[in-house]
Amino acid sequence: MRVLMLAILLTVAYTCVIAQNARTNYVHLDLSAETLPDTKSLPEINWVVPKFDYTHSEDQSMTIRSYVFSTLPVTDISLLIRDAEYGSILSQKVLEFSHGQQSIEIEEKLFLPKGMHMLELVVTNESGAKTSEIKNVKIGDEAPEKVLGSRKDFALVIATDKYQNFNDLVNPIQDSDSIIYQLKKKYGFEVEMLKNPTSHDIWKKIREYNEKQYGPYDQLLIFFAGHGNYDEVLKEGYYIAHDSQKDDRTGSSYISHLRLAKILDNNPCRRLFLIMDSCFGGAIGEVGSVITEEKKSNVQVQNNYEISVNQMLVRKLSTKVRKYLTSGGKQYVSDGIRGQHSPFAAKLIESLKTNGGEDNVLTLAEIGVNMEKLPLTPRFGSFGHNDPLGDFVFIAR
Numbered sequence: 001m002r003v004l005m006l007a008i009l010l011t012v013a014y015t016c017v018i019a020q021n022a023r024t025n026y027v028h029l030d031l032s033a034e035t036l037p038d039t040k041s042l043p044e045i046n047w048v049v050p051k052f053d054y055t056h057s058e059d060q061s062m063t064i065r066s067y068v069f070s071t072l073p074v075t076d077i078s079l080l081i082r083d084a085e086y087g088s089i090l091s092q093k094v095l096e097f098s099h100g101q102q103s104i105e106i107e108e109k110l111f112l113p114k115g116m117h118m119l120e121l122v123v124t125n126e127s128g129a130k131t132s133e134i135k136n137v138k139i140g141d142e143a144p145e146k147v148l149g150s151r152k153d154f155a156l157v158i159a160t161d162k163y164q165n166f167n168d169l170v171n172p173i174q175d176s177d178s179i180i181y182q183l184k185k186k187y188g189f190e191v192e193m194l195k196n197p198t199s200h201d202i203w204k205k206i207r208e209y210n211e212k213q214y215g216p217y218d219q220l221l222i223f224f225a226g227h228g229n230y231d232e233v234l235k236e237g238y239y240i241a242h243d244s245q246k247d248d249r250t251g252s253s254y255i256s257h258l259r260l261a262k263i264l265d266n267n268p269c270r271r272l273f274l275i276m277d278s279c280f281g282g283a284i285g286e287v288g289s290v291i292t293e294e295k296k297s298n299v300q301v302q303n304n305y306e307i308s309v310n311q312m313l314v315r316k317l318s319t320k321v322r323k324y325l326t327s328g329g330k331q332y333v334s335d336g337i338r339g340q341h342s343p344f345a346a347k348l349i350e351s352l353k354t355n356g357g358e359d360n361v362l363t364l365a366e367i368g369v370n371m372e373k374l375p376l377t378p379r380f381g382s383f384g385h386n387d388p389l390g391d392f393v394f395i396a397r
Contacts (some may be wrong), residue, residue, distance in 0.1 A: 043070040043123040045133040050119070056138040056318040061111055068104040068123050075099070076124040079108060079334030084116035086138060094300070114140030114295030124302035136216075151217035151317065153395075154269070155191040156184050156209055159237075160226035162196045165246040170338040172225035175277065175345035180222065180354035187362075188397040199253055206260070210267045217317045219392060220269040225345070227252060228278030230330055235281025237330070239276065252334065257284045264322070265384025271321040271391040273364075274383075277344050279333050282379040309359045318389030322383050323364060328376040344378060347371050355396040362394035 039173040040286070048065040064344045074097070093371060097104050117139065122132040160174035161169040173195060183189035194205055209220065227240035231251060238244075238254035245253045261284060264272055265297035276284060326346035336342040341349065351370045364380065371378045382388075
């Protein structure tokens with residue numbers, strides 16, 4: 001029997017979230033059958049827990065939740081637990097539901113042994129169309145050495161000091177070069193820089209980073225330096241590109257904070273940190289964030305009151321992060337003196353030079369402490385789907 005597996009990218013709007021999540025459903029078609037099922041009636045699988053392609057949990061007990069929808073009645077739903085390395089089936093269960101249903105909520109409690117597993121839901125409807133979707137789950141204490149050895153840090157730096165329709169600036173490029181030097185030398189970031197890009201160049205590059213493939217413990221830093229603007233009528237902030245128009249009442253030639261936050265929230269990298277050294281950068285905080293419910297876990301009393309640095313890193317790298325840091329609120333900020341750095345960039349560079357102190361880990365909280373003495377108060381916050389327990393970390397190499 002020949003079986004064809006097609007990968008169809010489905011964008012599904014959940015009623016319980018604001019942003020859209022792009023996923024891959026696998027559709028199984030039996031080419032030896034006399035008639036093929038109608039592909040327009042393919043079942044859809046919407047995972048809720050686990051939500052991400054890669055999930056790490058220290059608890060062996062897990063309750064999975066998913067929604068299944070089909071334009072035709074569903075005839076079979078199976079849950080398979082596979083070996084992550086070889087794909088072999090370790091356990092299989094046919095789930096019970098009322099026949100004739102087209103919309104089904106699934107909730108199953110599992111007990112998984114330690115290690116990496118593939119959870120696969122397979123749904124078939126009365127036309128014979130079959131769809132499956134897989135989530136990878138790591139159970140137990142992840143070996144810190146494995147996590148830290150396999151991950152990567154990426155940075156996209158966008159800096160503008162030359163403008164067609166605005167006054168030129170003196171420090172964005174120099175600031176960015178110094179920050180890039182620290183990111184590469186001390187923390188091993190893979191960095192790409194755009195110098196004086198047009199608005200088209202910026203959106204094109206942002207899209208490229210949304211199309212990249214990231215590992216489950218990778219991080220992405222996006223840094224903007226240059227002019228900013230704020231529209232009091234539309235109540236929206238903007239980054240000004242090299243070719244942005246001086247009096248653009250529609251904002252179409254600017255980099256909208258609202259659009260930027262939405263696109264970055266949909267980036268597949270689980271940990272993303274946005275830094276903006278521009279006037280009115282703090283307006284990004286008006287975009288808002290979706291509060292993620294904190295995970296409950298069993299607390300075990302141990303003799304040791306602190307976990308190791310590597311254990312701390314694994315915990316921080318196992319969450320979804322959407323954080324931002326801006327050089328000020330909805331106000332003008334200083335570009336600094338020619339040949340020096342902007343006040344904000346100088347403090348950021350100063351923080352990066354510390355190597356994170358004795359533990360060689362620089363956290364956002366530590367950066368924040370170093371920023372407190374600036375004349376204008378930088379703004380920390382979150383946007384999109386951010387886990388409140390998460391953090392973006394700079395790990396010295």
